[in-house]
Amino acid sequence: MLQSRSHVRKTRKGSVIKVVRELYLREDIGCGVGVCADAVCASGVRTMQALPANANKRHAMPHIIVPDTNMFLHQMDLLEHKAFSDVVVLQTALDEVRHRSTQMYARLRAITADVDKRFYVFSNEFMRDTFVKRVKDESPNDRNDRAIREACRWYAKHLPSGISVVLISDDADNRRKATADGMFAYSVREYVEGLTAFPELVDMIAVNDDADDAAAKKISYPDHLTPSQITAGLKSGAFCQGTLGISFHNFLEGSIYTKVDGEDTSVKIIGRTHLNRGVHGDVVAVRILPKSEWLRQGDNVVLDAEEDDETLEKVDPNSLLDASAAAVPVPEQDDEMQTEETEQRAAKSGDWVRTGCIVGIIQRKWRPFCGTIEAPKDVSSDSGSSSQQKFVFFWPMDKRIPKIKIRTRQAKQLAGQRIMVAIDSWGKQSLYPMGHFVKALGNVGDRKTETDVILLEHDVRFMPFSKQVMSYLPDEGEAWVVKEEHLAGRMDFRHLDVCSIDPPGCTDIDDALHARLLPNGNYEVGVHIADVSHFVKPGNAMDQEAATRGTTVYLVDRRIDMLPSLLGTNLCSLRSNVERLSFSCIWEVTPDADIIDVKYSKSVIRSRASLTYDAAQARLDDPTLTDPVSTGIKLLNSIAKKLRAKRMANGALVLASPEVRFSLDNDAQDPLDVELKEMKDTNALVEEFMLLANIYVAKKIYSVFPDSSMLRRHPKPSATNFESLIKAAAEYGIEIDPSNNRTLSDSLDKAVLADEPYFNKLIRIMTTRCMMQAVYFCSGTLAPEDFWHYGLATDIYTHFTSPIRRYADLVVHRLLAACIGYDKTYSSDLVDKVKASELSDVLNFRHRNAQQASRSSVELFTNLFFKNKVIQEEGFVIRVMKNGFSVIIPRFGIEGIVHSQAAGPKGSTDNAQLLTHDAVANTLTCPTTGAQIRIFGKVIVRVSVEEAGQEAAQRSKLVVKLIEPRVPGLSVDPVEVQKVKVDVVPAVVDIPGVGKVKTNVGETNRVTAEMGVVSGDAVETKAGSTGGKGAGKKKGGKK
């Protein structure tokens, strides 16, 4: 039977055309219910069973569920809950969800793919008995509602007796019509209240009204404009659009980065009314305010943290820091690391900064948030009546997100727990957004719970790999071996004395090396990288999962792999004495380390030895060893040193970051010790060759695919980034010259104070913070002069050497395989400029998140380490502010803020300042004793951990207090020094080494985590993301 469906479509030029689609309506679509005896159904997919009798008190008969479109759009948290199964997903609803929300569509697709959920997609639009034609004067919405009812009617008639069909819809009119036709129809609340086995479900119902708030309070935000009004305003230039970013230090201050009159600029949005219900991350439309309301750059506008009043505005322009930011360890200060955007935003002080107000929301970017609820104030009234839902406030961990009002009947049980909450709506008469409970994660302060929170907050996918992903692993499993059939097109390097050098306990070995003397007196050097692309084919489920994860994530006590461990730690891992597939770069170099030839080839190797850095160092240091592996290492080392000298002469930077590692208790994995990391000669050796491989592969892929190569660049930082550092160093007679990387590198080498050995490292740490982040990009989107990698001083760069744990490298392997003709059938997607560019964005996002998650993990362990300890330590001032200063404590690699005001009422920001700020000299001085705080000055501080209140979502935080110099009213008493075992290794880590040093789990059970603001992203290395490599491998990996 043929049906024609038509719809109108707007062409790119703006004319409207009618699209008519012929539709063949079928009769052979099954109902999807397992017990159905119908011949058509029996031969089709049967995912549903029907919910048993008494599963729902409201509807005690066995039944299947048919939700309407809105339920899929708004109640996905419920549908994902285990209480919901045997659900018919009508095509009508599925199509509409796909058009209206990509996010919800993806979640719905994930449910329908999960066989245990027993969701069934019913193609009602293609079926003769359920197809519904739109009648005259019927709105598309009404037509769809009718189609849904029609499908319900068909099911009711079709299903074996004893199984009923339940329509769930919050549309009263739809329910009324269904009931009038003799069908069962319930609202979401009615149905969920019947699921008495899962009382928490009631809390998970999304609320889309906020009438409760409106009556009590006389608040009203300005109306949001409609999409068409916004579009018109953007077109006419009346509005501008951008992604709202809220300040870490002040949740009532936001900004967007946008174009105004053709000029890239940032627009600040200050205060509740102007923010007008915009949430961090939303894409918003903004109207610029008149110039009389603009701000001067450098004006401090900080709003009070106390926000229980009902007014929309409360501005306290006097303070630089908000009251809750007492002390933060280094990792938290993500905003210290300048991204490219912030650099461009940076304006000279004194410049005018535009301000604006949000007139409409273009796209909400709400995600589920982790946090805690405000403890119920009236505990007695809560007891006994737990069936009663009450409003409580939820405080998100992310300080940029406003508190959220939720309705719950579990307030008492949830107090003291980490929970997850989703925002549902934010009406104009509601001071705060409304949301619903999603799930409980565990107790506040519990290490496992807090780690889950870190992963969730950074959007790290940490669930086990699905069956579908695992199905793409080789059938032989661990028994897989290199066979003759794999060798076609590969160089056979099994005779070469290849070895790998990694931290102890490293199981995912993705690189190995060799070097040998050639008959002509030159040397051959080979870098062999795990051939991951042999196992991960483009587009399959495993590839898609890896692309989504983007990178392996290293936490202090856990590693979240990008690929299943069978590949990562076995089949791809270049272990010793097993044959492994690899992708090799082979150079011929002169004795002066001039490169005269390079070859790229897929290969097969058999590593002779998997060495630790220490073991390799020992071979290097022992002149008596002449075995092939030792000789090779010595050769590699001498070539590496020459290559490195050339790179340095070229202006490559030597930076630093305070890096620490934790010693974990064997069983509880509680941190026992923390110490700074160390860098060995052999680390530098390996890194030198990885840099070489990455640079050469970048050149190669770019030469063949100039428009679509995945490259990596590190932009030059803006001169303004260095202003305060230059000024502070000048006070000590030190000149920092950031004109170019060569001058910067030279001036850093000269930045030495005879009486302060830590000074040079301090300067390098602060220089690192002036840097931009390195990013992936598609070569076709930028001019070649923008490919520049500032930190490494190279024209072109990419990531090739870590395909086990970085997806970018896997893509680069595919590109290189296509370049050298090994892969002649590569997909056009691989060289699609638009797709490559989108993928770069995703990978940059994933890498940033992974780094922030690592830092948060270090922060968590730092806090655990300091728990119940009060430690006195030496620190250096690295930033001076109007009402406080920050101190870096080298021994622990942490940073804290000391407030310089007298203690006063909680939340108060206008207590007496105990130090006088001199803005010109950038110092703080004690008026009575004359003691002075200035950048690079040495101070003695007390470090402890305090439990924060609910406003800070009950995060424990490091508190740093001043001991010396003595400032009456501010300084605290010295503490008896606790003996903490720490090996201080004051190593200056050079640029390649700024990335994380591979960890020492394994026999010593030490885990490394990077502490610094710097990460492998600012500065590149082979070890760029190896921090904590091997972490979590203990006891089979704590996944």
Ligand SMILES: [Zn+2]
């Ligand atoms: Zn059937």
